[in-house]
Amino acid sequence: MCQLLNSVDGTLSLLNKLTFYAFPTKTSEFLHPKFSPYFGNKTAKRWRFRGVRLSLQGGLEASYHVKSSNKFKANCCDEGEMEPFPHVHTLRKFPKEELVEKVVMVRIDSSILLREEEMDKSSQSVSSAVFTIKYLHEAGAKIILVSDWRKKTNSQLRDAETVADMLSSVFQHRVVTIKCDYSATLLKMEVLKEADIFLLQNLSEYKEEVANNSKFAELLSSGVDIFVNDSFSQSHKILASTVGVARFCSACIAGFHFEESLCQLQKVARTNKRPYVAIIGGGNLYDKAAALHFLVSRCDGLVFVGMMSFQIMHALGLSVPSYLVEPGAYKAALDIIQIARDRNIPILYPMDFWCMNEHLPEKMNIFPSHNILDGWLPVDLGPKSLDELNSSLVKCKKILWIGPVKFKFSGRCSDGASKLTQALNELRKRNCDITVVGNMACKAMVMESKSVLVNDMIENASVLWEFFKGRKLPGVMALDRAYPFEIDWKSAYSNPAQPLVVDIGSGSGLFLLGMARRRKDLNFLGLEINTKLVRRCMDSVHQYGIQNGYFILTNATTTFRSIVSSYPGELVLVSIQCPNPDFNNPEHRWRMLKSSLIKAVVDLLALDGKVFLQSDIKAVALRMKELFLKNGKGKLNLWNDQYHAKMNPNEWLEENPFGVMSDWEQHVIGRGDPMYRLMLSKSSGIE
Numbered sequence: 001m002c003q004l005l006n007s008v009d010g011t012l013s014l015l016n017k018l019t020f021y022a023f024p025t026k027t028s029e030f031l032h033p034k035f036s037p038y039f040g041n042k043t044a045k046r047w048r049f050r051g052v053r054l055s056l057q058g059g060l061e062a063s064y065h066v067k068s069s070n071k072f073k074a075n076c077c078d079e080g081e082m083e084p085f086p087h088v089h090t091l092r093k094f095p096k097e098e099l100v101e102k103v104v105m106v107r108i109d110s111s112i113l114l115r116e117e118e119m120d121k122s123s124q125s126v127s128s129a130v131f132t133i134k135y136l137h138e139a140g141a142k143i144i145l146v147s148d149w150r151k152k153t154n155s156q157l158r159d160a161e162t163v164a165d166m167l168s169s170v171f172q173h174r175v176v177t178i179k180c181d182y183s184a185t186l187l188k189m190e191v192l193k194e195a196d197i198f199l200l201q202n203l204s205e206y207k208e209e210v211a212n213n214s215k216f217a218e219l220l221s222s223g224v225d226i227f228v229n230d231s232f233s234q235s236h237k238i239l240a241s242t243v244g245v246a247r248f249c250s251a252c253i254a255g256f257h258f259e260e261s262l263c264q265l266q267k268v269a270r271t272n273k274r275p276y277v278a279i280i281g282g283g284n285l286y287d288k289a290a291a292l293h294f295l296v297s298r299c300d301g302l303v304f305v306g307m308m309s310f311q312i313m314h315a316l317g318l319s320v321p322s323y324l325v326e327p328g329a330y331k332a333a334l335d336i337i338q339i340a341r342d343r344n345i346p347i348l349y350p351m352d353f354w355c356m357n358e359h360l361p362e363k364m365n366i367f368p369s370h371n372i373l374d375g376w377l378p379v380d381l382g383p384k385s386l387d388e389l390n391s392s393l394v395k396c397k398k399i400l401w402i403g404p405v406k407f408k409f410s411g412r413c414s415d416g417a418s419k420l421t422q423a424l425n426e427l428r429k430r431n432c433d434i435t436v437v438g439n440m441a442c443k444a445m446v447m448e449s450k451s452v453l454v455n456d457m458i459e460n461a462s463v464l465w466e467f468f469k470g471r472k473l474p475g476v477m478a479l480d481r482a483y484p485f486e487i488d489w490k491s492a493y494s495n496p497a498q499p500l501v502v503d504i505g506s507g508s509g510l511f512l513l514g515m516a517r518r519r520k521d522l523n524f525l526g527l528e529i530n531t532k533l534v535r536r537c538m539d540s541v542h543q544y545g546i547q548n549g550y551f552i553l554t555n556a557t558t559t560f561r562s563i564v565s566s567y568p569g570e571l572v573l574v575s576i577q578c579p580n581p582d583f584n585n586p587e588h589r590w591r592m593l594k595s596s597l598i599k600a601v602v603d604l605l606a607l608d609g610k611v612f613l614q615s616d617i618k619a620v621a622l623r624m625k626e627l628f629l630k631n632g633k634g635k636l637n638l639w640n641d642q643y644h645a646k647m648n649p650n651e652w653l654e655e656n657p658f659g660v661m662s663d664w665e666q667h668v669i670g671r672g673d674p675m676y677r678l679m680l681s682k683s684s685g686i687e
Helices: 027-031 041-046 068-077 124-138 160-171 185-191 214-220 256-269 289-298 309-316 329-341 383-392 416-428 439-448 461-468 510-518 531-543 556-564 595-604 616-633 661-669
Strands: 005-008 011-014 066-068 104-109 143-148 174-176 197-200 227-230 251-254 276-280 301-304 352-357 363-367 375-382 398-402 435-436 485-487 500-504 523-528 549-553 569-578 606-616 637-638 676-682
Touching: 124 160, 124 256, 143 523, 160 174, 160 197, 160 439, 214 256, 251 256, 251 595, 256 435, 256 461, 276 289, 289 301, 289 329, 289 461, 301 309, 309 329, 352 383, 352 661, 363 375, 375 383, 375 416, 398 416, 398 461, 416 439, 435 439, 500 510, 500 556, 510 523, 510 531, 510 549, 510 661, 523 531, 523 556, 531 549, 556 595, 595 606, 595 616, 606 616, 616 676
Parallel strands: 104 143, 104 227, 143 197, 174 197, 227 251, 276 301, 276 398, 398 435, 500 523, 500 569, 523 549, 569 606
Antiparallel strands: 005 011, 066 485, 352 363, 352 375, 606 676, 637 676
């Protein structure tokens, strides 16, 4: 299939009479310089991968009775320069009882559920997308579907009513349309009584969707309790229906299809099997240069089978027709070649092409890749390229195929793509881990084999290219974070059924440890982001034999719901004491108190449960009070009775109602300054 690169006196040249490089059997052999003759001995000491091994924040918890999730560790990037995936909250882990009678907005993927060709309901992507809706319906939720659709997806998509009928057939449940406009808020709440599943108007008709307009996002989410994103193909975009709505919902979680797609993405990023080779089709090398840098720094070889192969050949000084050269790609291709040279790995490209005559399209001929005559246009891989491609992949343990085997003048599906899919299917039978990315590549794979594992395919290549470029995916980042470990509450507490008290930002733990000694009938949990403080608190728990106190290293702003929702007992008290204000940056003041955290507290707090807030800065205390009352869904009220605490005219508690002070509270009182305290109580309220 391909010819090889060589390093001679620091310059890259073509070795005219080399046979195709064959992948060795063992990984160590694959990476060893003697199996890369085209690089020479000068780079023998530079083949080793120079990435950074990543570790998960959570080693501390593991040493304190927290069981590490093997699935999470397996799905996280284990090497390279990319950050670990955020561990998002998922519908799978969301308490099912909290879905009852809740209004849930689901961002569905029209490219999966509304495609024109006959839907393969056994497809993993289809079944998981459908299961998200059926799961919510069975849980007793009211479901509002949002999506965009175009006729190129399905020519029958005329209006929302037509789409609703199609979705009714797919879900086997009636879907009713709701018109989305700026006067629809009250109407929407009335309409929700008519059915269980609703569909909003086509979002592609609204420019506010693409602009991520805040008012439009607020309209979409009006009356919505929970947002479920199940459109992973849109996760690289910033849309009102995937990012904007997250600001206005009490919980933002991933649906089953989204979760499985994210796992596929994580799987591609892992280098757990070697040799790992990337087969790269398509064009636009310049735009994808950063992504190719990632792949060439991570894989054990790159095989170019599309238009990008001509840019590699051009950078090597080979003869390439000018109409095949991509403007601006020369330097980017040289950089990719240099990284491969430094790592001592092969970059391979086609040896020959099928070409058609420019003036007689029915006339075809085979030309060497470096000698395509004028008037001939490449349309497919040649026979030598295909034969050598098959032999080159035999020893691979993991293969990523991303982008089509397609050239500027070829048809939609080439014989080369067909032959490649046949080769990959054979390798799959030999336990080779194969992932196919891109619409055309996936279609070719499905056409050649009905037994292909669809859960190893990602149809939208744009998401993967953006991820490889090192960019955070907005649709993923907008979701709530989940605590990435499974907490063993039986090991944390002697009696995990006791009511729970949570101190958010527990600091040195003086308040919680003091309370744990006084109230043996309650369990106390401190959530703190400072590693050293958590370690000291847990040392104290062990030293004094406290069996009802526990501390977790985490950012409670994003993980509170996932941690506390797994606790077997009731949540009776949440305290936030003296959060650090950042007066140098107004945008960061009280940033711990995001609406999602407050709504999670309100949702999980037991009836008559309490929220204790205090600060030595009056503006901070007022802001906390304002945010809790605003986002409390009408269920929080000021309280001043149970502990016979007195409130002054300004509605502040004059004394600490618990008789146990935090270290900072002691410091403030000691210097003669006031503390601004208040207590809120949860009632049944009115939504």
